[in-house]
Amino acid sequence: xxxxxxxxxxxxxxxxxxxxxxxxxxxxxxxxxxxxxxxxxxxxxxxxxxxxxxxxxxxxxxxxxxxxxxxxxxxxxxxxxxxxxxxxxxxxxxxxxxxxxxxxxxxxxxxxxxxxxxxxxxxxxxxxxxxxxx
Amino acid sequence: xxxxxxxxxxxxxxxxxxxxxxxxxxxxxxxxxxxxxxxxxxxxxxxxxxxxxxxxxxxxxxxxxxxxxxxxxxxxxxxxxxxxxxxxxxxxxxxxxxxxxxxxxxxxxxxxxxxxxxxxxxxxxxxxxxxxxxxxxxxxxxxxxxxxxxxxxxxxxxxxxxxxxxxxxxxxxxxxxxxxxxxxxxxxxxxxxxxxxxxxxxxxxxxxxxxxxxxxxxxxxxxxxxxxxxxxxxxxxxxxxxxxxxxxxxxxxxxxxxxxxxxxxxxxxxxxxxxxxxxxxxxxxxxxxxxxxxxxxxxxxxxxxxxxxxxxxxxxxxxxxxxxxxxxxxxxxxxxxxxxxxxxxxxxxxxxxxxxxxxxxxxxxxxxxxxxxxxxxxxxxxxxxxxxxxxxxxxxxxxxxxxxxxxxxxxxxxxxxxxxxxxxxxxxxxxxxxxxxxxxxxxxxxxxxxxxxxxxxxxxxxxxxxxxxxxxxxxxxxxxxxxxxxxxxxxxxxxxxxxxxxxxxxxxxxxxxxxxxxxx
Numbered sequence: 268x269x270x271x272x273x274x275x276x277x278x279x280x281x282x283x284x285x286x287x288x289x290x291x292x293x294x295x296x297x298x299x300x301x302x303x304x305x306x307x308x309x310x311x312x313x314x315x316x317x318x319x320x321x322x323x324x325x326x327x328x329x330x331x332x333x334x335x336x337x338x339x340x341x342x343x344x345x346x347x348x349x350x351x352x353x354x355x356x357x358x359x360x361x362x363x364x365x366x367x368x369x370x371x372x373x374x375x376x377x378x379x380x381x382x383x384x385x386x387x388x389x390x391x392x393x394x395x396x397x398x399x400x401x
Numbered sequence: 402x403x404x405x406x407x408x409x410x411x412x413x414x415x416x417x418x419x420x421x422x423x424x425x426x427x428x429x430x431x432x433x434x435x436x437x438x439x440x441x442x443x444x445x446x447x448x449x450x451x452x453x454x455x456x457x458x459x460x461x462x463x464x465x466x467x468x469x470x471x472x473x474x475x476x477x478x479x480x481x482x483x484x485x486x487x488x489x490x491x492x493x494x495x496x497x498x499x500x501x502x503x504x505x506x507x508x509x510x511x512x513x514x515x516x517x518x519x520x521x522x523x524x525x526x527x528x529x530x531x532x533x534x535x536x537x538x539x540x541x542x543x544x545x546x547x548x549x550x551x552x553x554x555x556x557x558x559x560x561x562x563x564x565x566x567x568x569x570x571x572x573x574x575x576x577x578x579x580x581x582x583x584x585x586x587x588x589x590x591x592x593x594x595x596x597x598x599x600x601x602x603x604x605x606x607x608x609x610x611x612x613x614x615x616x617x618x619x620x621x622x623x624x625x626x627x628x629x630x631x632x633x634x635x636x637x638x639x640x641x642x643x644x645x646x647x648x649x650x651x652x653x654x655x656x657x658x659x660x661x662x663x664x665x666x667x668x669x670x671x672x673x674x675x676x677x678x679x680x681x682x683x684x685x686x687x688x689x690x691x692x693x694x695x696x697x698x699x700x701x702x703x704x705x706x707x708x709x710x711x712x713x714x715x716x717x718x719x720x721x722x723x724x725x726x727x728x729x730x731x732x733x734x735x736x737x738x739x740x741x742x743x744x745x746x747x748x749x750x751x752x753x754x755x756x757x758x759x760x761x762x763x764x765x766x767x768x769x770x771x772x773x774x775x776x777x778x779x780x781x782x783x784x785x786x787x788x789x790x791x792x793x794x795x796x797x798x799x800x801x802x803x804x805x806x807x808x809x810x811x812x813x814x815x816x817x818x819x820x821x822x823x824x825x826x827x828x829x830x831x832x833x834x835x836x837x838x839x840x841x842x843x844x845x846x847x848x849x850x851x852x853x854x855x856x857x858x859x860x861x862x863x864x865x866x867x868x869x870x871x872x873x874x875x876x877x878x879x880x881x882x883x884x885x886x887x888x889x890x891x892x893x894x895x896x897x898x899x900x901x902x903x904x905x906x907x908x909x910x911x912x913x914x915x916x917x918x919x920x921x
Contacts, residue, residue, distance in 0.1 A: 287589075294578055307581055314589050321596055356595070359545055363588065366552045373559050374577055380563065380570035393571060 279320035286313035300381060300388045304374045311367045318356040318363070327352040412458065416472035416485040419455045419495060420537045423448055427529035434522010441525035442513065448529060449503040452536070456492070456499040463492040464910065471542070479542070480602035486542035490745065490915035494539045494668045497749055501660050501756050502532040508760055508889035509653035512767065516651055517564070524564065528657065531557040535665050544591045544677060545601045547669065548584065551633075554665075555580045558658050565650035572645035579632055579642045586629030593622035594677075603677045610679045614686050623678055623687065630673070634666040634726050637700040644707075644719040652763035655715070659722060660755040664748045667729045671745070674733070680919050684736040694822050697731025700724065701828040705835035714774050715762050717839060718755070721798060724832050725751045731825050732813040738920050740816025745912045747809035750797070750900055754806055757794035757893045761787065764882045764890065780847040784881050788847060790894035795840035797897045800833045805900035812908070 274281055286309055293306025330351040378388060385393045411418070426448030430441035463470065469488035473479070487495070506513075506528065517524040534554025541547050559580070563573040595601060597618040598609045613619055635643040647659050674683040683689055704724025711717040729751070732744030764787050769776045781788045797804035810829060817826040881887065900907070 291582070294582070300574060303578060307578060311581065311585055314585050314592070317589065318592050321592065356592075362545075362549055366549060366556075369556055370552070370577070370581055373556055373563075374574065377559070377563050377570045377574045377577065381574060384567050384570065397568070 279317070279323075283313045283317035283320070286310075286316065289313075298390050300378050300390065304371065304378060307374065308367065308371055311363075311370070315360050315363055315367070318360045322353040322356040324349060324352050326350075330354040412462070414472075415455050415459050415462070416470060416487050416540055417474065419452055419459060419499070420485070420533055420540055422452050422455065423529040423533040423536065427526045427533060430529060431522050431526030434525065438518065438521040441521050442510070445525040445529055446503075446506060449499070449506055449532065452532070453499040453503045456496045459487055460492045460496050463487055463489055467914065472540075480600045480605035483546050484542045484602065485540040486604070487540060488915065489911050490668070490672070491539050493745070493749065493911050493915065494665065495536055497752055498532065498535050498539065498661055498665065501752055502528070502657060504889050504893060505653065505656040505660075505756060505760070508886050509656065509763060510885055511883060512651075512653045512763060512886075516653070520564065524561075527557045527561050527564075528654075531561060531657065535661055538665060538669060542603050542676075543601055544594060544603055544606070545588075548588050548591060551587070551669070552584055554662075555584060555633075558662060561654040561658060562646050562650040565654060569646075569649040572642070572649050576642040576646040579639070583629040583632035586625050586632070588629075590622040590624075590626030590629065593618050593625070597622065603672075606677050607679050610682055614682055619678075619682075620687075623682070626673060627670070630666055630670045631696075631730075634663045634670065634730070635723055636696055636726055636730060637703040637723065640700070640704075640723050640726075643723060644716055647719045647722070648713065648716040652759065652766055656756060656759040656763060659718070659759055660752040663722060663726050664729075664752045667726065667733070667744070668748060670730070671733055671741075675917055680736075680917055684920070690734050690736045690820070690822075693734035694731045694825050697727040697734065698824055698828040700727030700730070701832045705832045708839055709835055712773055712775075714765065714777070714843070715759075717774075718758050718762065721758075721836065721839070722755060725755075728810075728813055728829065728832075731822075731828075732816060735813075735816045735820040735822060735825070736920065737816055737819050738916060739812055739819055741916050741920055742908050742912050743809050743812025743816050745915060746812055746904060746908060749907070750805040750809045750897075750904075753893065753897055753900060754794055754797045757790065757890070757897060758798070760886070760890045760893060761791040761794060764886055767886070768882065774843055774846055777843060777847040778850040786887055786891065787882050790890050792844070793894040793897055795843070797901070799836045799840060803901045804897050805904060806897075808901050808904035 290306045290308070290310030290313060294303050294310060297303050297306060327349070328351060330353070332346060332351075381393070382388055385396050387393060387396075426444055430444045430448075433440040433444065459470070469486055471479070472485040472487070474483045474485065477483070513521075513524060531554055534550050534552075534557060537550035538547055538554060541550060559573050559577045562576065563570050565573075591601070594606060597613055597616050598606050600606050600609065610619075632639045643663075647655055650658065674680070701724050704720050704722075704727060708717050708720035708724065711720060725747070729744045729747050732740045732747060735741070764784075765771075765777060765780070768784070793804060797806035800806045800810040802808075810833065814826050814829055817823070817829065882890070
């Protein structure tokens with residue numbers, strides 16, 4: 268009972284930690300290079316989801332301020348920060364997503380080069396070939 | 402702090418120019434390279450030279466005014482906007498980056514022309530992009546901006562290394578996996594810092610830090626940021642990616658990446674510990690010194706012993722780099738003024754020494770087409786000037802006065818004694834002895850064993866053939882390196898002595914101002 272509520276209260280953190288571990292496991296334990304790359308993407312996505320979730324506030328709405336032009340004058344323009352979700356982590360993650368895509372692109376390009384060199388993407392087979400070549 | 406926002410003069414915008422100049426030149430060089438493969442090199446050379454001049458001006462500016470320059474991007478003040486902060490420490494590292502990037506680029510002109518003949522646009526563009534990324538990492542005062550620039554430098558670094566030998570893509574992919582884990586851990590740490598402080602500006606976070614010293618969130622952020630950076634700087638036992646990636650990259654790429662990547666990452670670690678988490682938290686509250694110094698000792702011993710086991714010259718250098726990482730991390734975490742000064746001085750000296758050693762590797766490779774130590778037989782007679790320069794660099798790594806390696810090692814050892822970390826002192830001395838064995842072994846081969854013909858070997862090294870093929874005809878009569886390579890190399894070796902002779906001034910006039918007064 269206690270444990271359930273503990274997990275439920277911090278569900279976003281649990282989700283990101285589990286995803287992070289799934290990604291890390293794939294990067295360390297998988298034999299296929301593309302599967303490792305997929306693991307890397309999961310790993311990065313976990314942190315992106317973590318950032319997105321920390322911007323959220325219960326009952327918060329989009330951070331768009333209506334009638335913002337008369338700020339400081341009318342009663343309508345009184346802004347409570349608690350009413351709006353925090354947009355900054357989301358904006359940061361737009362950049363992080365771009366970084367993630369670029370990393371994925373470089374990784375796949377390298378995987379293509381590896382395949383051209385060894386004719387396989389399985390790490391143990393590549394290692395065998397390297398040992399044979401000396 | 403002096404503020405320069407709203408001022409449009411060239412000088413006042415230098416902190417931004419020093420980063421954006423190589424960035425835009427990288428785009429231009431990349432596009433022009435599609436049409437004309439001769440165009441990118443001069444553009445990149447001019448851009449790197451202008452960046453170097455800008456960094457010199459920045460250094461003079463900081464030294465003459467004695468205060469940090471805070472540059473507000475687009476005029477937004479901190480903590481809302483992103484600021485670039487040029488203080489004594491970042492100005493020194495920026496000067497180091499630009500000078501190494503420029504010298505290595507000029508020295509390797511013929512290498513770039515032959516090895517990257519068909520990839521001129523891509524190579525020059527990546528070279529500039531990597532430099533821009535490192536400069537941005539050094540200049541920025543914003544924790545998230547640092548992540549983005551770190552990834553710009555890393556991604557272009559992966560691509561540069563991947564352009565090397567046929568085996569390079571696989572090693573690069575392993576480097577990319579570990580580098581991404583490191584950077585993502587750092588990003589995660591920044592997330593927790595943001596939750597705890599609501600800020601991403603380093604100075605702003607530091608001002609909040611005294612109130613939240615006992616926050617478990619900050620502790621987790623500190624640990625995870627450090628682990629991320631330690632992976633990226635290849636500390637033992639997280640070093641696995643470095644030797645393969647560096648030794649299989651092309652010489653010109655290794656000459657840029659090997660001196661700078663680990664050193665700039667160590668700078669970032671120092672910056673994060675001092676400017677963001679504050680020395681009070683890092684040294685007094687957490688008392689990280691013992692653990693980190695032991696990690697450093699492990700790295701030094703492991704790196705030195707592994708270097709002994711290598712037959713290949715470039716691979717040996719990569720393990721020396723790992724050992725040197727231990728010097729700097731250990732020196733910094735001694736936590737006293739002498740140790741931290743030694744670590745910062747060693748960032749400068751080690752980058753210069755590594756550059757000289759990799760330039761020598763480039764010259765040997767250019768001449769013999771081989772990388773084994775055996776291929777250096779009889780080199781003293783054949784290439785006296787190159788070998789003289791190489792000797793200076795080697796003595797500097799060993800730590801013989803008056804070369805610069807001696808002085809930073811002296812600071813590190815004195816710091817170790819002052820902090821009572823005698824095992825660290827012992828590890829430093831052990832590593833110096835191992836370095837002496839390593840380089841005197843090469844001297845012996847190069848000096849006393851007669852020159853042998855390497856021609857019949859080049860076919861065995863088909864993966865290096867690209868660099869060697871152009872010079873097969875010279876194999877019988879190896880002479881001194883071409884002047885375009887030799888002059889920059891000699892300049893760097895002389896610089897090693899000059900840095901040594903002026904190390905007192907560097908510490909008194911620059912590094913002293915870079916260390917917060919709370920560190921005694």
